[in-house]
Amino acid sequence: MAGRSSVFLEQDQIDDLRELFESIDVDGSGSIEMDELGQALEACGVKLPQYKVRVLQEECAKSDKNKDGKLDMAEFKALYIKLKKDQDFGHVFKKSISARTDIQQTTGGSEGSSHSVRDSERIAFASWINRNLEDDEDCKPYLPIDPDTGDLFQKVKDGILLCKLINQSVPDTIDERTINKTNLKLVYLRLENHNLCLNSARSIGCNVVNIGHADLDAGTPHLVLGLLWQIIRIGLLSEINLQAHPGLVLLLEEGETIDDLMKLSPEEILIRWVNYHLRNAQANRQISNFSGDIKDSEAYTYLLHQISPKDAGVNLDPLMEQDGEMRAEAMLKEADKIKCRAFVTSKDVCKGNAKLNLAFVANLFNTYPALEKPDDMDVEIIEETREEKTYRNWMNSMGVNPHVNRLYSDLQDGLILFQLYDIIKKGCVNWNKVVKTFNKMRATFEKIGNCTYAVELGKEVKFSLVGVGGKDIYDGNTTLTLGLIWQLMRAYTLSVLRNMSDDDKPIEDKFILQWVNDKLKEGQKTCGVSSFKDPSLATGLPILHLIDCIAPKKINWDNVKKEPESDEDNMLNAKYAISMGRKVGARIYALPEDIVEVKAKMIMTIFACLMTVGWKRDENE
Structure with missing residues (x-):
C-alpha cells in the first residue's frame, strides 16, 4: 500500500x-x-x-x-x-x-541457502542427455534418466555423464582415457572426475566459479542445472555462425555488411532466422524474443512448416486450435515429425520460458537451417583462430558480462577489459572514469575514451603496450588487441601464483621454469626443459612427467607414446597431458595443438597452472 x-x-x-x-x-x-x-x-x-x-x-x-x-x-x-x-x-x-507449479524449493550448495529449481529444466536436460548419449557404451548403465524424478541429480554425481556431455557439446575437449570409470564409490576417484569436468567446462567458456566437488558429489540441484545449461547452451550455439552456415548472409538487412552480421550474438541471429522464415511463409508477424512473442505457438507453427522437408508431412493444422496449450501440443507433434521435439513442453511454450525456448529454436536451426547461400553471392568469411577462441573462452569463464561472442567487436567499448582488470587486481579500476551507458550522439568518442583508459591501466600494471592506443582497441586492430588480451590472461594466471607466494613479488617466467626443472629433478626424471620453446615439449612428455611428479601414480603410462615417431603420436600425448593436467586440478585453457606446435605463451600458462597445483599439494602435505 x-x-x-x-x-x-x-x-x-x-x-x-x-x-x-x-x-x-x-x-x-x-x-x-x-x-x-x-x-x-x-x-x-x-x-x-x-x-x-x-x-x-x-x-x-x-x-x-x-x-x-x-x-x-x-x-x-x-x-x-x-x-x-x-x-x-x-x-x-x-x-x-x-x-x-514446476518450481521446487531446494536447500544445498556451499552456502546452504534455499534455491528455486524448475522441474521443466530438469525434465528438458534429462531428456536431452538421454537422447544424445544413448549410444555411448559408458553411459548405458546410467540411461535412461527418469526425467520425472530427481534421478538426474543422482546420475551425474560421479562425473561420467558430465564429461561425456562436454564432449558432446564440444568434441574432443576431454581425452576419455582420463575419465575414471570404475570403483567410483571411492571419493578421490569422483573428485578427479569432478576436477576434469569443471576445468574442462572452464576451457570451453563455462563460468563455474560457485560450484565445486562437494556440490557435484551431493548432486545439488540448482548448481547441477546451472552447469548443465551452460554446457548444453555452448553446444547448441557453437555452430550458429557464418563459418558453419554461409547461408546466414540471407539474414542481412538493407545497408548491412557481413561484419554487421558477425557482430550479432547467436541469440540475435536465431531471432533473425525465425523472422526470415516467417516472412518467406508470408506469416503476418515477427518476433523479438523467445518468451512473450512465441507463447501462442503461431510463429513456431509457421516456422516448422517452412523449414521442414516437404515429405515430412508437417502442416499448419495447429493454427486451427483455439486453446493455447492444445495449440502448443499440436505444434510440438509437428516438430516430432522431424525429430525436433526437444527441451520444451506445451506448458513451457505457453509460459514463455525463454531459456528452454531458446534451446528449442537452436536445435531446430542446427537440424533444419533451410538457408542456401545464393551461388552468385561471394562471401569472405574470416574464421575465428584457435588463439582467439582460447581467449574468448577464458574471458567467458571469468564470468564477464555480457557474454563475449566475437572478440574484437565485443571489446570495443572497453567494459569487458575493465572487468578483467578488476578480477586480476581488485580495486585497480577507477569506475568513476568509466562510461558504462553510452550516449547515442557521443558513443564512439566515449568508447574510445574507455579503451584509452584500458590501455593506461595496462601500462600502470607494467604491460608492454608500446604504440598501442585506445582507438586501436576500438577499431579491433588484431595484433594489438590480441597482445593486450594475452597480457591480461598471463597476468591472471600469474596472479593466482602470486597470491600463494610468501611475498608479493611478481612471478617471472624464469622462476616458473626453474620450478619445473627442480620438480622434475626431485621426481628423478631424466628430462628437463631449457625454455618454453624447447622442441622436446612437442612430444608432450615433459608435461606428462611433471604431472607424474606432482601427482604420483596418476599417469597411466600405457596410454603414453614414450618414443613418439609422428605428429599423430605427439598429438595423442598432448591430448592426454591436457586432460590429465585438468584432472589433477590445473585450470588449463591451452589446447593440445599448442603443445605440439610449441606455442611458448600457452606452454607457459600450462606450467604456471601445474605449479599452482604443485604448491597447493605441497602445502597440504
Whole structure:
C-alpha cells in the first residue's frame, strides 16, 4: 500500500523472484538488459504501460550503482520492492508464482541457502542427455534418466555423464582415457572426475566459479542445472555462425555488411532466422524474443512448416486450435515429425520460458537451417583462430558480462577489459572514469575514451603496450588487441601464483621454469626443459612427467607414446597431458595443438597452472 515506510519480501518470494529473473537472463550472465525490464516485471505479474517502463528504465540508469547499463538480481529486487512500496503488487506476484507449479524449493550448495529449481529444466536436460548419449557404451548403465524424478541429480554425481556431455557439446575437449570409470564409490576417484569436468567446462567458456566437488558429489540441484545449461547452451550455439552456415548472409538487412552480421550474438541471429522464415511463409508477424512473442505457438507453427522437408508431412493444422496449450501440443507433434521435439513442453511454450525456448529454436536451426547461400553471392568469411577462441573462452569463464561472442567487436567499448582488470587486481579500476551507458550522439568518442583508459591501466600494471592506443582497441586492430588480451590472461594466471607466494613479488617466467626443472629433478626424471620453446615439449612428455611428479601414480603410462615417431603420436600425448593436467586440478585453457606446435605463451600458462597445483599439494602435505 502507498505510504508504507518499508517493505520486506519473504524468503520464498525472494527465491521465486530470483527464479523469474533467471528465466529472463537467458545467457546466464547474472544480469538483464534495460530493455528487458518490462518483460521481467510482467513475468512477476506486474504489467505497466510502456511509458512507465521507459520512466523506470531512465531512473534505473541514473541510480545504476555499478554503471553497467544493466540490472543484476540485487538491483531488480530493489526495484521490485520500490514498486511494491508504491502499489501493492504482492498479491499479484503471489498469484503469478502460484501458477508456476514446476518450481521446487531446494536447500544445498556451499552456502546452504534455499534455491528455486524448475522441474521443466530438469525434465528438458534429462531428456536431452538421454537422447544424445544413448549410444555411448559408458553411459548405458546410467540411461535412461527418469526425467520425472530427481534421478538426474543422482546420475551425474560421479562425473561420467558430465564429461561425456562436454564432449558432446564440444568434441574432443576431454581425452576419455582420463575419465575414471570404475570403483567410483571411492571419493578421490569422483573428485578427479569432478576436477576434469569443471576445468574442462572452464576451457570451453563455462563460468563455474560457485560450484565445486562437494556440490557435484551431493548432486545439488540448482548448481547441477546451472552447469548443465551452460554446457548444453555452448553446444547448441557453437555452430550458429557464418563459418558453419554461409547461408546466414540471407539474414542481412538493407545497408548491412557481413561484419554487421558477425557482430550479432547467436541469440540475435536465431531471432533473425525465425523472422526470415516467417516472412518467406508470408506469416503476418515477427518476433523479438523467445518468451512473450512465441507463447501462442503461431510463429513456431509457421516456422516448422517452412523449414521442414516437404515429405515430412508437417502442416499448419495447429493454427486451427483455439486453446493455447492444445495449440502448443499440436505444434510440438509437428516438430516430432522431424525429430525436433526437444527441451520444451506445451506448458513451457505457453509460459514463455525463454531459456528452454531458446534451446528449442537452436536445435531446430542446427537440424533444419533451410538457408542456401545464393551461388552468385561471394562471401569472405574470416574464421575465428584457435588463439582467439582460447581467449574468448577464458574471458567467458571469468564470468564477464555480457557474454563475449566475437572478440574484437565485443571489446570495443572497453567494459569487458575493465572487468578483467578488476578480477586480476581488485580495486585497480577507477569506475568513476568509466562510461558504462553510452550516449547515442557521443558513443564512439566515449568508447574510445574507455579503451584509452584500458590501455593506461595496462601500462600502470607494467604491460608492454608500446604504440598501442585506445582507438586501436576500438577499431579491433588484431595484433594489438590480441597482445593486450594475452597480457591480461598471463597476468591472471600469474596472479593466482602470486597470491600463494610468501611475498608479493611478481612471478617471472624464469622462476616458473626453474620450478619445473627442480620438480622434475626431485621426481628423478631424466628430462628437463631449457625454455618454453624447447622442441622436446612437442612430444608432450615433459608435461606428462611433471604431472607424474606432482601427482604420483596418476599417469597411466600405457596410454603414453614414450618414443613418439609422428605428429599423430605427439598429438595423442598432448591430448592426454591436457586432460590429465585438468584432472589433477590445473585450470588449463591451452589446447593440445599448442603443445605440439610449441606455442611458448600457452606452454607457459600450462606450467604456471601445474605449479599452482604443485604448491597447493605441497602445502597440504
